[in-house]
Amino acid sequence: MLAEIGHFALILALLVAAAQAVLPMLGAARGDAALMAFGRSAAGLQALLISIAFAALMILFGQADFSVALVANHSALSQPLPYRLAATWGNHEGSMLLWVLVLAIYGAGIARFGDNLRATLQARILAIQAMISVAFLAFALFTSNPFARLSPAPLDGAELNPLLQDPGLVFHPPLLYLGYVGFSVTFSFAVAALMEGRADPAWARWMRPWVLAAWVPLTCGITLGSFWAYYELGWGGWWFWDPVENASFMPWLLGTALLHSAIVTEKRGALAGWTILLAILAFSLSLIGTFLVRSGILTSVHAFAVDPERGVFILAMIIGATGTALGLFAMRAPQMKSGALFGSVSRESGLTINNLILMALTAVVFLGTFYPVIMEAVNPANKISVGPPYYNLVFAPLSVPLLLLVTVGPMLAWKRDDAGTVGRKLLVPAAFAVALFAGLSLWLGLDKASSAFGLALGAWLILGAGLVLARRWWGAGGFSWRLVRTTPAATVGLALAHAGIGVTTAGISAMSGFAAEKILVMRPGETAEAGPLAVTMLGAEEVDGPNYRALRARFAVRQGGGESSLVSERRLYSVSGNQTTEAGIGVSIAGNQYVAIGDVQSDARGQGLVVRIYWHPLVGWIWFGGLLMAMGGAASLADRRFRIGAPQVRAPLARGLVPAE
Amino acid sequence: MKRLIFILPIIAFAGLAAFLGFGLTQDPKELPSQLIDRPLPEFALPGIADEPGGGPGLSSASFRGEPRLLNVWASWCAACPQEHPVLERIAAEGFPVYGIAWKDKPEDSRAFLARYGNPYAGMGSDFPGRTAIDLGVTGAPETFVVDRHGRVRFKQIGPISPEVWEQQIRPLMQQLRAEA
Numbered sequence: 001m002l003a004e005i006g007h008f009a010l011i012l013a014l015l016v017a018a019a020q021a022v023l024p025m026l027g028a029a030r031g032d033a034a035l036m037a038f039g040r041s042a043a044g045l046q047a048l049l050i051s052i053a054f055a056a057l058m059i060l061f062g063q064a065d066f067s068v069a070l071v072a073n074h075s076a077l078s079q080p081l082p083y084r085l086a087a088t089w090g091n092h093e094g095s096m097l098l099w100v101l102v103l104a105i106y107g108a109g110i111a112r113f114g115d116n117l118r119a120t121l122q123a124r125i126l127a128i129q130a131m132i133s134v135a136f137l138a139f140a141l142f143t144s145n146p147f148a149r150l151s152p153a154p155l156d157g158a159e160l161n162p163l164l165q166d167p168g169l170v171f172h173p174p175l176l177y178l179g180y181v182g183f184s185v186t187f188s189f190a191v192a193a194l195m196e197g198r199a200d201p202a203w204a205r206w207m208r209p210w211v212l213a214a215w216v217p218l219t220c221g222i223t224l225g226s227f228w229a230y231y232e233l234g235w236g237g238w239w240f241w242d243p244v245e246n247a248s249f250m251p252w253l254l255g256t257a258l259l260h261s262a263i264v265t266e267k268r269g270a271l272a273g274w275t276i277l278l279a280i281l282a283f284s285l286s287l288i289g290t291f292l293v294r295s296g297i298l299t300s301v302h303a304f305a306v307d308p309e310r311g312v313f314i315l316a317m318i319i320g321a322t323g324t325a326l327g328l329f330a331m332r333a334p335q336m337k338s339g340a341l342f343g344s345v346s347r348e349s350g351l352t353i354n355n356l357i358l359m360a361l362t363a364v365v366f367l368g369t370f371y372p373v374i375m376e377a378v379n380p381a382n383k384i385s386v387g388p389p390y391y392n393l394v395f396a397p398l399s400v401p402l403l404l405l406v407t408v409g410p411m412l413a414w415k416r417d418d419a420g421t422v423g424r425k426l427l428v429p430a431a432f433a434v435a436l437f438a439g440l441s442l443w444l445g446l447d448k449a450s451s452a453f454g455l456a457l458g459a460w461l462i463l464g465a466g467l468v469l470a471r472r473w474w475g476a477g478g479f480s481w482r483l484v485r486t487t488p489a490a491t492v493g494l495a496l497a498h499a500g501i502g503v504t505t506a507g508i509s510a511m512s513g514f515a516a517e518k519i520l521v522m523r524p525g526e527t528a529e530a531g532p533l534a535v536t537m538l539g540a541e542e543v544d545g546p547n548y549r550a551l552r553a554r555f556a557v558r559q560g561g562g563e564s565s566l567v568s569e570r571r572l573y574s575v576s577g578n579q580t581t582e583a584g585i586g587v588s589i590a591g592n593q594y595v596a597i598g599d600v601q602s603d604a605r606g607q608g609l610v611v612r613i614y615w616h617p618l619v620g621w622i623w624f625g626g627l628l629m630a631m632g633g634a635a636s637l638a639d640r641r642f643r644i645g646a647p648q649v650r651a652p653l654a655r656g657l658v659p660a661e
Numbered sequence: 662m663k664r665l666i667f668i669l670p671i672i673a674f675a676g677l678a679a680f681l682g683f684g685l686t687q688d689p690k691e692l693p694s695q696l697i698d699r700p701l702p703e704f705a706l707p708g709i710a711d712e713p714g715g716g717p718g719l720s721s722a723s724f725r726g727e728p729r730l731l732n733v734w735a736s737w738c739a740a741c742p743q744e745h746p747v748l749e750r751i752a753a754e755g756f757p758v759y760g761i762a763w764k765d766k767p768e769d770s771r772a773f774l775a776r777y778g779n780p781y782a783g784m785g786s787d788f789p790g791r792t793a794i795d796l797g798v799t800g801a802p803e804t805f806v807v808d809r810h811g812r813v814r815f816k817q818i819g820p821i822s823p824e825v826w827e828q829q830i831r832p833l834m835q836q837l838r839a840e841a
Binding site: 319370 | 664667668670671674675677678680681682737764788789790
């Protein structure tokens with residue numbers, strides 16, 4: 001019964017969305033307030049209906065109702081309840097339902113919090129949101145119905161992939177979806193602006209909180225995903241340039257560019273064309289990301305629904321959305337005013353360079369991800385993938401100028417500045433970073449110069465972020481609490497986010513220059529050394545978990561003067577026969593000690609366990625930096641300037657006329 | 662000129678869409694096996710019997726003289742019980758099936774065969790998983806068709822369903838038998 005209620009709610013939502021896609025658009029064209037108001041009610045109703053469907057599916061998973069095919073295929077009775085619930089979105093059909101749920105919630109958000117939006121703009125945005133909704137709801141209902149029944153119902157279900165039975169899964173996909181789908185709002189803003197032929201500062205100000213609302217969860221989601229891969233997949237790395245990782249990283253890069261170019265559009269009325277293009281591309285790359293995972297075009301650990309029919313549907317959706325938007329862009333954007341002029345040394349030009357580099361970085365990742373598809377089109381016998389060497393070679397050199405610029409940007413004045421003034425402001429952090437680079441290079445040796453440079457770059461970024469706050473807090477009369485209290489939340493957000501990049505940069509540099517690893521066969525009592533670590537295997541035994549058997553090995557780890565103990569497990573899930581590795585990780589600010597066991601193997605001295613030992617200096621900084629960036633975004637989102645009405649640009653009244661009110 | 666810049670994104674996108682459309686027509690599951698038409702890699706595996714050394718075992722040298730099937734399986738593999746009746750049927754139809762128990766303790770393998778029946782003409786134990794690496798095994802079960810000269814002629818990834826047996830593998834086996 002519950003499954004039918006959910007299915008029915010989903011069908012109703014599709015009908016509501018279809019009406020919402022047409023009527024408000026008509027209303028905006030004719031200036032009909034009632035039709036435009038219908039968009040707002042429909043958006044709320046749609047969100048309610050999809051919430052009912054999602055709740056129904058979640059309850060079905062909670063009750064372990066195996067007469068529903070999806071539940072039977074993705075959860076088993078032996079699975080703990082939280083993971084049975086998380087399995088709701090740990091599969092293709094359920095995750096599509098989550099996608100439309102998030103889409104509908106954003107739509108309801110525009111309807112609810114968009115009071116100060118121009119009525120026609122709001123109506124058009126809601127209609128475009130609904131068009132995306134219609135496409136995805138139809139996709140869910142016609143190609144991947146989550147409520148399909150299974151007859152006869154099995155006594156127990158097939159297990160969820162054990163890799164996904166982890167707290168990481170509970171939060172990672174929903175956060176990414178909040179990000180991906182959040183860019184649908186900015187996409188709708190951009191297309192609506194093209195339809196109205198108007199992208200003014202007020203438009204950019206309305207859009208900016210929505211960019212942040214997508215960017216913050218996306219940042220969290222990517223950070224969490226990287227962390228999850230590190231401790232769950234047992235590969236000891238934090239980023240693999242896997243196609244699906246890239247699929248989330250590309251919208252992030254473009255979203256970051258969009259965040260910055262929207263500031264220029266809001267403050268100075270310039271770069272409107274860029275802002276619109278970035279908004280269209282950010283969402284398009286989110287769609288292409290979905291396409292990658294669902295279509296099986298690229299083989300990857302993440303690909304969980306390989307089905308060409310679904311791929312065709314999503315490709316049609318991408319062509320419809322992106323093709324139409326870019327077509328509109330080609331037609332309308334040249335006629336839009338391109339705003340104020342600015343000097344070659346100015347905040348505007350700094351942000352333009354930021355945009356150009358971020359676009360180039362996106363192109364690098366894009367090429368690396370799609371090169372295999374294109375090569376295969378040229379020669380079908382070619383099944384290749386582009387590895388980390390490509391990215392290290394191309395991505396790193398391109399990102400260095402961008403990172404150098406991050407500290408310079410906030411020091412630049414709007415309109416026009418001169419290099420000498422900016423240079424004097426940056427003297428202290430620049431001197432410190434250069435001294436740090438020189439000192440580290442001498443101390444560690446010249447072969448570590450690139451890592452020393454990375455660490456100095458991190459310091460440059462963190463100091464630059466500090467400088468932003470310091471210049472705000474120290475007025476003409478010295479440090480003042482009043483200035484601290486009146487600092488806008490957006491300024492604090494800027495400093496946090498830029499410092500976060502610095503922290504992440506330092507972590508990446510330390511990892512790439514000073515990580516140590518050793519893989520060997522060990523027996524109890526033996527000791528191995530890797531970098532600063534000395535690891536002794538204490539013993540190994542078999543243990544039973546709730547739905548798995550495991551081989552558990554205990555280790556003692558000595559580093560410097562301290563000693564700690566670590567445990568690693570190799571789990572075998574009995575229902576599905578899948579194996580996973582739980583690494584033992586000793587965490588500290590200076591770095592992580594990482595021990596993971598593999599198979600039983602023999603070497604020259606007899607049988608033992610394969611053991612991988614890693615020393616990962618500053619690795620935690622990579623994720624802490626990501627968290628700081630997200631916190632910075634959240635702080636900016638809390639800025640009260642977003643909540644008070646946007647400045648209305650009025651046509652100046654002719655001399656001698658008086659407003660009627 | 663300025664107009665052209667604004668048209669550029671949609672032109673680039675059209676090109677990309679064409680490539681993506683083409684990509685959809687390709688099947689990522691069709692992994693080319695390096696071993697097709699190559700000799701079976703050399704191996705000599707112990708058996709799974711309850712005696713020192715595990716009994717007779719299985720070696721690559723024995724794949725000569727007549728076409729055979731080599732099935733890589735394990736007691737922990739979820740699809741193997743599902744494939745098992747098909748293997749029994751293949752053996753009953755007179756086609757020899759040999760097995761490699763992959764990353765499986767011999768006592769677990771024995772328990773599995775005691776429970777479901779033993780269609781295998783010979784069995785080797787690959788507990789360390791080294792032979793499976795040489796064979797390029799990506800998961801269990803996988804089945805190789807080996808001809809009378811010891812060359813691999815076909816590789817089935819995943820369980821053999823009755824349809825796959827009737828439509829693909831049995832005709833191939835009959836053809837290999839007919840080859841002089």
